[in-house]
Amino acid sequence: MSDDEHHFESSDSGASKTFPQQAGNIRKGGFIVIKGRPCKVVEVSTSKTGKHGHAKCHFVAIDIFNGKKLEDIVPSSHNCDVPHVNRLDYQLIDIAEDGFVSLLTDSGGTKDDLKLPTDDALAAQMKSGFEEGRDVVVSVMSSMGEEQINAVKEVGAGK
């Protein structure tokens, strides 16, 4: 059995914002682009166009950045756009007066263009962790040119 079918060369990652994928293959929990927005699929149902027609998929999805609900119907053998959703972890190094946060990147640089999240629980966790001097790791989700802090976690608390 030959194995020259799939390669994992690191092409310039992030260059492409979306990838085509057959609609029938997008499941609940996966991502999809609907009306130009990156979304997470929360419901898929299939139906046929007429009794002896072809299957089509009905997606209900939530915009991953603003939480809005979107829907789409696509023939299941057609391709849909699937967004490239990247999630990176950074260490929190500062929270500025104006609400901007300072994050430490893997390469040692800083990333200063994100604000504290509007989600109360998340922001509170970040602030308290930061004020008490614990190591706080934030995870930043980015897709199709947008990004936001979407999770936070303390590591090795108190050590």
Next chain:
Amino acid sequence: MLGFSNDSAGGGVGAEDLAQLQSTMRAIELACSYIQINSNPVAAEATILSLHQSPQPYKACRYILEHSQVPNARFQAAAAIREAAIREWSFLATDDKGGLISFCLSYVMQHANSSEGYVLSKVSSVAAQLMKRGWLEFTPAEKEVFFYQINQAILGSRGLDVQFIGINFLESLVSEFSPSTSSAMGLPREFHENCRKSLEQNFLKTFYQWAKDAALSVTNKIIESHSSVPEVKVCNATLRLMYQILNWEFRYSKGGTRASINVFSDGIRPDNASARKTECIIVQPGASWCDVLLSSSHVGWLINLYSSVRQKFDLEGYWLDCPVAVSARKLIVQLCSLAGEIFPSNNVQMREQHLLLLLSGVLPWIDPPDVISKEIEEGRSGSEMIDGCRALLSIGTVTTPVVFDQLLRSLRPFGTLTLLSMLMGEVVKVLMANSTDEETWSYEARDILLDTWTTLLASMDGSGGNAWLPPEGMHAAASLFSLIVESELKVASASATTTEDDADCLASVSAMDERLGSYALIARAAVDATIPFLAKLFSDRVACLHQGRGTVDPTETLEEVYSLLLIVGHVLADEGEGETALVPDALQSHFVDVVEANNHPVVVLSSSIIKFAEQCLDAEMRSSIFSPRLMEAVIWFLARWSFTYLMLVEDCNLGSNQLQSLPSRACLFTFFNEHNQGKFVLDIIVRISLTSLMSYPGEKDLQELICFQLLHALVRRRNICFHLLSLDSWRKLANAFANDKSLFLLNSGSQRSLAQTLVLSAYGMQSSDASNQYVKDLMAHMTSSLVDLSNNSDLKNLAQRPDIIMLVSCVLERLRGAASATEPRTQRAIYEMGLAVMNPVLRLLEVYKHESAVIYLLLKFVVDWVDGQLSYLEAHETAVVINFCMSLLQMYSSHNIGKISLSLSSTLLNEAKTEKYKDLRALLQLLSHLCSKDMVDFSSDSIETQSTNISQVVYFGLHIITPLITLELLKYPKLCFDYFSLISHMLEVYPETLAQLNNDAFSHVLTTVDFGLHQQDVDIVTMCLRALKALASYHYKEKNAGNSGLGSHAAGHTDPNGVFHEGILSRFLRTLLHFLLFEDYSTDLVSTAADALFPLILCEPNLYQGLGNELIEKQANPNFKTRLANALQVLTTSNQLSSSLDRLNYQRFRKNLNNFLVEVRGFLKTR
């Protein structure tokens, strides 16, 4: 005195009392009227509730019943009597108990003509419930007093109203004594069972006799009068009562006579009758009922009554739906299903005469079918006709087809089967004519008649093929079947253009399946005609498709072919879910004159369908004819057919009967076997599968049918595996699976199933080595792609790309499928496959920590792989696997503990919760599988070999995942179940390791056990109780042996603030006692609870003593104090209970606890 004994009836109520009674009455009346107008209902309900809950409210209730003008208040007063009396029963004086009942009885008799029927029936049901409550304590003489009164009433000497009341009371009484309708009384089941037994043996027949007499006393009036008379009401009540009594689930009537009478089958089928699925209850009251039901011309009287009244009201269409007509018909139908020892075994005629009598009574309802159905279509009520169908069903249930058919012959020139066929034919015609979606009488009639056929024919189907219908019956079945098929096809073509909703469709599929199953039975009753008929229909439709190709819209014909495929599939083969499907007996035993396989109708039909299916290999045909929906039917048919007919192994698929020698049968069997057409057909099937998988992208349902049903059914048969591996087409499929991109597009379940199927087919290799090599070759590409990916230096970025995520998911599904196909022959290869991806799995777990869908797949793969492998592994391999699982658990928990995620929308948040729940469930399953190594172990290591201590590992695992399990998550039933079964298993098998857990983990585990104890689910509570038993008995035994047992966990400790925290066992002793005494639980739990309580008491005798004293002190009533003290004393001392934890003692304690609870819960638990 409670004001109910007779002497206080006249007076003796003081003025002060009177004032108070009046004010209570007014309060209740006010509350009732408030509820009615819905003003401040909460307060009003509270007032009424306080009456229900007040101690000994009888006087007030009685006063309200006798004086209040507000019927609702009287109703509530009656309810309050019931409530209070049931609660306080055990300490009411005997006189008062009787007094309450006779008060209720005389109340209803005195007010028999009152217009508020609901108050009367409430009071009468209160009387019935109280009578049941005291049933086992009243002497026969006491009961006699009540029943004399009732009997007098029913005889009619006190007027019609009282007569009605008497019957009504018996109705309530019988329904109280019947387990399914009895009201809860907080008493053990045994009590209810004893009551039921006593009623059945000593009273039920008498009641029936009374009802009969009462009915006789009024029927003359009804028949003679020309308008409806009040007697009708009484008559209706008696019919209802008789019906209800016959509905009783008779249990105790068979006993004595059975041994003496030889088991002689007089046309009744053996006990399997009850196993069949019908809506018809068989009435088996036992031999003693013969005089009441049979020899006293009861049936004749009933039929006569119905037909004469029916005749009288012939012109009044409404009469058929009158209560009395409905009750009479119900009773007649019920009598049709009379069976069992009531018919003397030496008197077959008696039985047949009984049925004949009934049939002749029912006949006017259904015969002639065409006239009747026309009348109904013109507006007559269909209820009588439907009851007629029910009667046929009942008769069919208690007879054989032959007896059934014979019955009608003395009345008509044809048999009952012909009538049944004509009747159903009419119904089908009506259905065809008005194909609306409305539920009409014809739907109901069709279902009942279909049940009748099923009932009659199902018994023949399993009888070895020797029982055939009489020729006329066969003819009837054949003509009915062709009518049915015609109507099904008509419905199909009519529905071809409508687009149904998916949800509708799914619901109707299973209903349709059931219906088709019944049609198949009818078809098989007359295979000589029906199989050629189906073959002809099929070739007609196919010809029609070919002719019209490209010019006519084929949709309607496609839908007809679709329906036909389903029908033929059902006729030719049974579902055979989970067992070897046999060729239906009827198909084996008929067609005796066929000698050449090519002419065998079954072969002809099968071949023509396979030939048709083969055409889908042609791309052009595919696009013009083979729609996805049609392909679904084709695949479904092939799966079902091949499982029954393809490459049969002699003696395995034959079933045991005497038909072995039939030449027709032999040619049916050999035609599709491996030496004949079998291999050729197998090849076609595989090619069709591959083509369909590749050419119908995105058709999920079709793919699932191919993977789950068709291919899976093929590899389930070992002999087929040998042939599969030699086929080019199978090699192509395997090759496409490994290399072809388009198979990566299948949906996840199908991927998994396909991998599993291909691995299973490796069984067909000559040797174990070859099998392993086959699997290795098949999966090498998947494993290496995972390894390559995980070694990629840019993994972190690469991994997030959607195409890579998809590839990884796909590969993981396939690995999981392969892992779940582990068998001894291929275990090596699959072990190595898992070994190769261990490190990649851990790396992927790291990079995909935010991608929960992938994480879940990773976990599930590991779960299935460990499950398949663990029992085969040698010690050093086990160690490797265990270490791997540990790293996995650690990594998973480090990613998830303390993480807070953004909650943009509630849907996403719920999704996240569900994902976490699924992950945890997978982890729990992993731990359970790891546990199993200690139970099932096929490795060659001797037991003495120092192997990994599994319990340590699992405890370590629990340590890691328990912090992730929150009480919130335990609300998911499946997770809860998995978790507690793991916990109870662990505690039962390895209690010693629990003692070694650190304080946090230990208390977390026990917090969850405490939580589990308070769940509704009996299984969960049982598991928690077993865990407690294990814990306490371990501690007790260890202590006795001089060890520390649970040590500090059990001893309790004083925290720095000087507050004493009691030990874990003390806490549970407290909780469990409280649970047992004060909470609601199923009585099933008592013995498990006893097993937990006993060692707990032994562990903490002082605390137990203290708790007991505390309980006693709390009781205000001195009577209760002594009773409780005695009961507590008895609980731990009676039955020679000693303090060792052996089987015998556990048993004794169970008995003691049961008695204890019966004794004390009555007064401890007040509501």
